[in-house]
Amino acid sequence: QQQVKQSPQSLIVQKGGISIINCAYENTAFDYFPWYQQFPGKGPALLIAIRPDVSEKKEGRFTISFNKSAKQFSLHIMDSQPGDSATYFCAAARSARQLTFGSGTQLTVLP
């Protein structure tokens, strides 16, 4: 049973545009929601994260929006750049054991 559903699977955006990736979760016990960025042939790296008591968190061009009642959260990349082209994973954490990942979104930013 997939506990974190991520969409879209792939996304193509023009340089300067806004990239939006969505995730939905089922387990209300999740209490930490990170996003990871992965370049081809590399391991994922933590990009930004949010806790459910906050509705939005911004770090530079990256923003997480969190809707606790809908059990949804999203990543917005403002002014998208070709260097942002990567695979993005949302995730949800509950305990020292459990970190559940979404299926990933391959983002391509066209120059």
Place this chain on the structure above:
Amino acid sequence: DGGITQSPKYLFRKEGQNVTLSCEQNLNHDAMYWYRQDPGQGLRLIYYSQIVNDFQKGDIAEGYSVSREKKESFPLTVTSAQKNPTAFYLCASIPGTGIVGELFFGEGSRLTVL
């Protein structure tokens, strides 16, 4: 520089052979993890270890084995019992006081079964 080193980066295996993937970290982190990545399926947890000489099964532990004899090392053995071992394998760690959502990852090992 501190980090996680995985080796080999690429590995080819014949069916029926066991292979061991190395993961070494010099971050002084307590907890270490192994994930498997397949296209379109995200990352799935194989095994994790929070202290030396102790480890726990993850969601897809069947066909894999691990050991944790030293704090800095957490090797993964892919056994012949693993039916579909071709994948990208990722090792990760967090410090003892860290949040499980804030994993540090190595660069991965790509295993291909011929």
